[in-house]
Structure formats: structure tokens, C-alpha cells
Amino acid sequence: MSAKMLRAPPLLPGRPRNPDTTMTTPTAKQGASPRSDWRRKIVLVLFVLDLAVVTFSVVAAFFARFWTAETSLEAVDGQFKLYVAVVVSLVVGWVAALQWNQAYHVDALAIGSDEYRGIVRATFGTFGALAIVSELLRLQVARGFLAIALPLGLVLLLIERALVRRWIVNRRRRFRLVDGVIVVGSPQEVRYVAEGITRNPEAGLVVRGVATETHDVPTFELANGLVVPQIGGLADVVPAVHSHHASMVIVAGHNRVNRKQLRELGWQLEDTDIRLALASRMTDVAGPRIHWRPIEGLPLMSVEMPRYSGLKYSLKRLFDVVVAIGMLLLLSPLLLLIALAVRLDSPGPIFFRQTRVGVNGSPFKMTKFRSMVLDAEARLAALQAQNEGSGLLFKMKDDPRITRVGNVLRRYSLDELPQLFDVVAGSMSLVGPRPPLPQEVDGYETHVHRRLNVKPGITGPWQVGGRSNLSWEESVRKDLYYVENWSLSGDLVILFKTVCAVLARDGAY
Incomplete structure (x- = not known):
């Protein structure tokens, strides 16, 4: 069965599929060089x-x-x-x-x-x-x-x-520099893995076919509407790898593949360039928290539970204070110019202080440069019908309450700079989940409260992962992953990505 049976390439994030358009999956020559x-x-x-x-x-x-x-x-x-x-x-x-x-x-x-x-x-x-x-x-x-x-x-x-x-x-995103994969497992497990692959084209994987032990149906439709070849069972995987121009086999769970079959599949692939990968439903667990305990015949994978105190959090606090004070000293001329511009642009105070919910649910006053008119809070109710945010978030691309200077400040996230004072005071961190409003916390589902296990940050996974363009579910998932898998090196990476995100101005409104 040829790979040309596929009706469409993996859908790109944010690009709806046109049901009236039929496309051909990239062949090995088009999409996957050796x-x-x-x-x-x-x-x-x-x-x-x-x-x-x-x-x-x-x-x-x-x-x-x-x-x-x-x-x-x-x-x-x-x-x-x-x-x-x-x-x-x-x-x-x-x-x-x-x-x-x-x-x-x-x-x-x-x-x-x-x-x-x-x-x-x-x-x-x-x-x-x-x-x-x-x-x-x-x-x-x-x-x-x-x-x-x-x-x-x-x-x-x-x-x-x-x-x-x-x-x-x-x-x-144009199907170059990619690896074709064959996904093996039950239909539910295959859909779960294939959905993650097609949702993240930057991973460089393209589903070329699936093996769900179903021999009477020639094709298999994924959750996003993509149709791929159904190659049959586990015995058909190795021949299909070559005919479908794949370079990886992903075993999605254990419902269709037992221990003996998995070992035999590995033996068949060991003299080839084809890689074997095992997919796990253990979501939101990063590599540093996973440790192997080899016991003969029983490889145990232990998962280290997240801790929210101790030496590494003391180091995080030290890093926050040193960097925040250094940035305040370095940016002091800019802060003075922004303060003057806010004062001259519209009547009202220079700073806007708002109650947010911090670590362990404790409220604090978050400080920002004022970017809206003085009665912005009073006018919020009248704008709820025009809310462009998702979930509990209120966002508008053309919010009429934003001042002229405020529009520039928000575009480059300059209104966030006074939060460096909150970092020095200890109520915020440089990197962490987005600081929520009390009414947002009141609407949290039980699991979302885990966002409050660490201090909120000036920047974080939400800011570098799409900002206001993210859905509520995506922002929650990114914040919870950060809470569970924080590291100092990861914070440095997020700070670097923040600079890129601010310059790109993607999702800034």
C-alpha cells in the first residue's frame, strides 16, 4: 500500500483543513530525505x-x-x-x-x-x-x-x-527534514500519539501509517481528520517501514503489543537504521524527574515528586533578587522616561496596582505602569460581550480603554517592568506562572490550583508560548508543566525566549 493513499499532510497548528481540498502526502523525495x-x-x-x-x-x-x-x-x-x-x-x-x-x-x-x-x-x-x-x-x-x-x-x-x-x-512545516513514523497500538492509543505528533510539527515527525491489528479496513482516520494507511498487525510493521518511507516505529501503549512482541520487534530492527520508540501516557513529567532502577527482568521507572522548598528554591530566590536589582539599576533611565510619558499622556497615577493571587493563594498587589484610562475597571463590564480571550481570561486586541502611551508599552511589554520591584519584595519571581486575578482563581478547577504552588512570574511559559493567542486550556497546560518541572536552567531559557517573544510582539495585546 503506497504512502500516496494519504489524503492530506499533517495539519499545521492554527490552519483549518478545507474539506473540499484533497492533497497528497509528501513522498520520500518531497518530505523525508534519507x-x-x-x-x-x-x-x-x-x-x-x-x-x-x-x-x-x-x-x-x-x-x-x-x-x-x-x-x-x-x-x-x-x-x-x-x-x-x-x-x-x-x-x-x-x-x-x-x-x-x-x-x-x-x-x-x-x-x-x-x-x-x-x-x-x-x-x-x-x-x-x-x-x-x-x-x-x-x-x-x-x-x-x-x-x-x-x-x-x-x-x-x-x-x-x-x-x-x-x-x-x-x-x-513544509515537510522537510522530517522522519516518517509507523504508530503501533490500539485505535485509542494510536490516535493519542498521532494527535500529539500532528499538533507539534516542529518535532519533525510525520505519521506514514498505523498498525492496530485491523486487517479489514485499508485506512485509519486520526482525530484531526487525517487519513493514513492501515497496515494491519505487528507482523506487517517491518515490511511497511520500507514501503512507506518511514524511519521510526512508535509503540503507543501496551494494549496491542506485549513484552515478548516488543522484544522481537526490537530484534528485527536492530540491524537497520530504523529507530524504535515507546510512547507513554505519563504526561507533564520531564526527563530530569525520571529515574531508572534496573532490576533484572523488571525495569522500574521512578518519578521524582516535585518539591517547592529547599536549596534549589533558595538559589532561585537569590537569582531573582540579584537579576532584578541589576535590571532596575540598568533600566532606571528608561523607567524614568516611561513614568514621565505616562504622566503627560493622560490624567491619573503613573503606576497601576492590582490585587493578584500569589504563592499558596496569598493575595498581593502587583505593580505595572498604567496603560489604561483611569476608569478602566468600571468600564470592564460593558466590554465583556466583546471578550476575545478564552476561559477565564479577558482580552481585546483593540481595547478602547488603552491609552496612546499604553498601547506602545503593551506592544513591547514595557508596562511589566515595575514588577521587578515585586520580585525584590518577594511576592513575585522573574519566571513563573501568570499571576491570576482573584475572580479567576474562584473559577479554577481543582487541578488548576497547582499553579499557585510556586510564585507567579513576570514572564513564564505562557508569555513565551503564544501569550494572548493561547487558549485557556493551553495556557493552563503550559503553566502546570512549569510548576511540575521547574529548573534554574529552564528559567534561563525562558528569560532568553522572552526577549525573542517581546521583539516578535506575537500575541501582545
Whole structure:
């Protein structure tokens, strides 16, 4: 059965399907170049780009530190060989650390934050190792040189990977750089997995066929209306992999595949380039919380329960205070200009303070630059019929209550800057779930109250994942995932993504 039986390619998020239009699924030539070929090329490109960025950062830091004064030049002349060795070691060690932290693992590219976390860990690990070696060997390496190289290299690496990710995602939305998959399982399990695949085209997977042990029906319709070939049972999977141009088999649950069959399927695929993956319904559990406990014949997967106190949350608080104070000092001229503009634009106070619900349900006053007219709250009831938000959220793209200056502030999220004072005061964090209104909390379902287990944030998964364009269910799902799987490296990634989201202005209203 040919892959051309498919009536439509996987639907892209936000693009409704036209029932009157019939499309042909991309063939192997169109949508999936040989897996090993495009993967090798991407890894090579990433390696060359990383090497160039790291080399530039280290060399630029060297020149910035020493090529500014005659005394600095004299210091370098006396230790020229030392700095050559440091520069070479730093470049080689940095790239090796990227490799060690799975920065070239193709399956992690363009989806999730593991790629960015690996870059952050590799960078701090490299400079930490250099600091230890320098101390042990009594090397006189200028701290200014390292203080420039680390942030410069980290920022440039993250920007480089963000640009590469955007290029990969754009290609994958056109069915390039993708892996075709065969999904095995019961109809319900197959639909669950296939829906997740088609909802996330950036993952680079395309469903080429399914095996649900149904032999009398030639096709299988997924939850989103996509029709794919029904290849039959487990015995038909391996031949179908080649005929349907697939490079991965996904076993969706255990209702159709027992332990013995799974082992035999793995044996059949072990001498090929075809990968085998197991899908789990354990949603909202990130990798760092999963630990394997190998017992002979019984591999146990234990899940670490989330904790909302302890050392890592103390470090989060320290990070919040240091960064918030630094940003307030750095942005103080801008804050003064915005305050003056708000005062001159319309009558009323400069700041708008509103009661929000914080950690563990405790209320606090959140501070923002005023972006609306003075009687905005009183006029809200009259606008409820025009609400463009979803669920418990009120949003309007052309809200008549917003002032001229407020429109600019909201477009670039500048009205949020005074929340840095709330971070210093301890009622908010730099990164966390969106701070809800009391009336929103009153309408929460039981499970949604878990958003209140951590401090709300100035930015968070909601802001970098689509902002006002997200549905209520999507924003809740993103916030709950953050609450369950928080990490400091993840916070750094969200802060970086926030800058990109603000510049893109997507969903900002």
C-alpha cells in the first residue's frame, strides 16, 4: 500500500483543513530525505557554527580585555604562551562540553528546551572547570577575560541556536527534514500519539501509517481528520517501514503489543537504521524527574515528586533578587522616561496596582505602569460581550480603554517592568506562572490550583508560548508543566525566549 493513499499532510497548528481540498502526502523525495544524510549535514553545520561562535567569543574577549591599554599589552607579552594555551583549551573544551551535553543530538533540536539547557550547562561547566584548573595550577589568568568570554559566548550560542531552530521549524512545516513514523497500538492509543505528533510539527515527525491489528479496513482516520494507511498487525510493521518511507516505529501503549512482541520487534530492527520508540501516557513529567532502577527482568521507572522548598528554591530566590536589582539599576533611565510619558499622556497615577493571587493563594498587589484610562475597571463590564480571550481570561486586541502611551508599552511589554520591584519584595519571581486575578482563581478547577504552588512570574511559559493567542486550556497546560518541572536552567531559557517573544510582539495585546 503506497504512502500516496494519504489524503492530506499533517495539519499545521492554527490552519483549518478545507474539506473540499484533497492533497497528497509528501513522498520520500518531497518530505523525508534519507535520515542519516540530512542528520549528518545538520550536525556538521551546527558544529561549524558553534566552533565559529566559541572561537569568536574567546578571541573577542581576549582583545577586549588586553588591547585597551599599554599596560595590558605588557602583561600579555610576559604570558603569551599561557594565553595561547588557555584560548585553545577553552575553545576545544567548550565544544567538547557541548557534545557531552547532547547539544548535537538531532532529536532534541527545534523542540523543547533541552537543547538550550545543554548549552547553558556546557558553558558554565567549561568555565567552572577552567577556574578549578587555574586555581590548582596557580595560573594567572585575568578574571576580566573570563568575565567577558562567558556571557558573550553564551548569548551568541543561544542566538545562533535560536536562528537555526527557526530555520529547521520552517523547513519542517513544509515537510522537510522530517522522519516518517509507523504508530503501533490500539485505535485509542494510536490516535493519542498521532494527535500529539500532528499538533507539534516542529518535532519533525510525520505519521506514514498505523498498525492496530485491523486487517479489514485499508485506512485509519486520526482525530484531526487525517487519513493514513492501515497496515494491519505487528507482523506487517517491518515490511511497511520500507514501503512507506518511514524511519521510526512508535509503540503507543501496551494494549496491542506485549513484552515478548516488543522484544522481537526490537530484534528485527536492530540491524537497520530504523529507530524504535515507546510512547507513554505519563504526561507533564520531564526527563530530569525520571529515574531508572534496573532490576533484572523488571525495569522500574521512578518519578521524582516535585518539591517547592529547599536549596534549589533558595538559589532561585537569590537569582531573582540579584537579576532584578541589576535590571532596575540598568533600566532606571528608561523607567524614568516611561513614568514621565505616562504622566503627560493622560490624567491619573503613573503606576497601576492590582490585587493578584500569589504563592499558596496569598493575595498581593502587583505593580505595572498604567496603560489604561483611569476608569478602566468600571468600564470592564460593558466590554465583556466583546471578550476575545478564552476561559477565564479577558482580552481585546483593540481595547478602547488603552491609552496612546499604553498601547506602545503593551506592544513591547514595557508596562511589566515595575514588577521587578515585586520580585525584590518577594511576592513575585522573574519566571513563573501568570499571576491570576482573584475572580479567576474562584473559577479554577481543582487541578488548576497547582499553579499557585510556586510564585507567579513576570514572564513564564505562557508569555513565551503564544501569550494572548493561547487558549485557556493551553495556557493552563503550559503553566502546570512549569510548576511540575521547574529548573534554574529552564528559567534561563525562558528569560532568553522572552526577549525573542517581546521583539516578535506575537500575541501582545
